[in-house]
Amino acid sequence: MPQNPLFADRTQAGEKLAEAIHNILTQQTIDSGVKPRTIVYALPRGGIPVASPVARLLGCPLTIEVAKKISHPKNSELAIGAVTASGNVLWEEQGIFRTIPTSQLQEVALNSAIEQAQFLQVQLDSACPQVDPKGATLILVDDGIATGMTMAVAAKSLRTLSPAEIWLCSPVAPLKLLPWLHQWGDRLIVLATPKHFLSVSHFYSEFPQVETSEALKILNSEF
Numbered sequence: 001m002p003q004n005p006l007f008a009d010r011t012q013a014g015e016k017l018a019e020a021i022h023n024i025l026t027q028q029t030i031d032s033g034v035k036p037r038t039i040v041y042a043l044p045r046g047g048i049p050v051a052s053p054v055a056r057l058l059g060c061p062l063t064i065e066v067a068k069k070i071s072h073p074k075n076s077e078l079a080i081g082a083v084t085a086s087g088n089v090l091w092e093e094q095g096i097f098r099t100i101p102t103s104q105l106q107e108v109a110l111n112s113a114i115e116q117a118q119f120l121q122v123q124l125d126s127a128c129p130q131v132d133p134k135g136a137t138l139i140l141v142d143d144g145i146a147t148g149m150t151m152a153v154a155a156k157s158l159r160t161l162s163p164a165e166i167w168l169c170s171p172v173a174p175l176k177l178l179p180w181l182h183q184w185g186d187r188l189i190v191l192a193t194p195k196h197f198l199s200v201s202h203f204y205s206e207f208p209q210v211e212t213s214e215a216l217k218i219l220n221s222e223f
Contacts, residue, residue: 006172006192009206010046010143013171013191014053020189021139021169022057036137036164041065043142043154044124045210050171051141052218058139062219063128065140065158067150068117073105080106082149083113085121088160090153123212127219133161140166140185143207144200145173148181155184172203 007013029035038060042051048064055062070081070091081091089110138158145151155166168185174197181188192203201207 005205006203007205009204010049010210011053013143013204014050014141015057016191017050017141017169017171017189018054018057020191021054021167024187024189025058025137037135038137038139039063039131039133040139040141041154041158043067043140043150044120045212045215046144047142048215048218049210050143051139052221054139054141054169060139061129061131063131064121064124064219065154066117066121066124067154067157068113068120069147069149070109070113073109079147079149080109081113082153083110083117084153084157085114085117086157087114088153088157090149090156092147092149120212124215124219127216133158133163135162135164137165137167138163139169141169143171144203145170145177145181145190146197146200148173148177148184151181152184172200173197 038058040051040055040060040062042048042062042064044064044066051062066085067082069079070083072078072080079092081089083089140154140158142151151168155168158166165186167187167189168181169189172192173190175193175195178188178193
């Protein structure tokens with residue numbers, strides 16, 4: 001168990017995040033006199049248990065936006081980019097692939113990530129409601145942001161759907177990453193921004209892998 005965790009588990013983190021989002025939406029409605037139409041998008045699978053309390057409190061649909069990291073061919077733990085199931089790609093800005101002699105390995109890594117994303121999309125699609133993102137406020141939720149690559153590419157993908165706004169929402173993210181994240185969304189909501197960031201799991205007492213069966217059960221729940 002991590003020392004001094006911020007959250008008990010993903011559900012508790014989601015409940016706290018839901019309150020923060022709800023408060024901002026409520027104030028926005030008071031200020032503008034218009035209540036925005038909202039849709040919650042979870043980054044599966046870990047983002048789904050966090051997004052569920054958000055969708056429940058807002059009384060809006062919960063669906064998914066699948067994004068996977070593109071792993072370095074020689075180091076699977078190293079993210080060199082990210083891609084969505086729909087094929088939107090974002091490469092890591094440091095240009096790690098400059099050390100690789102050919103682009104063939106880059107293509108292999110990209111194709112592998114796309115296959116993973118599309119496979120997960122197929123697994124979860126049947127539990128997702130039909131939504132109309134055009135003109136809506138899209139609440140994009142994950143259980144934590146480490147590099148920001150999957151969150152950013154997911155926002156990039158959602159931007160093509162012509163929403164009114166995209167909100168990037170997470171229980172925790174590194175403080176140094178916030179300026180970079182701001183460019184991908186219209187609003188950034190993060191509950192904790194520690195300077196020293198080891199991993200997302202470090203900030204949870206319980207952080208098991210979310211199985212597909214659990215993800216489907218949550219998505220099939222009535223709100």
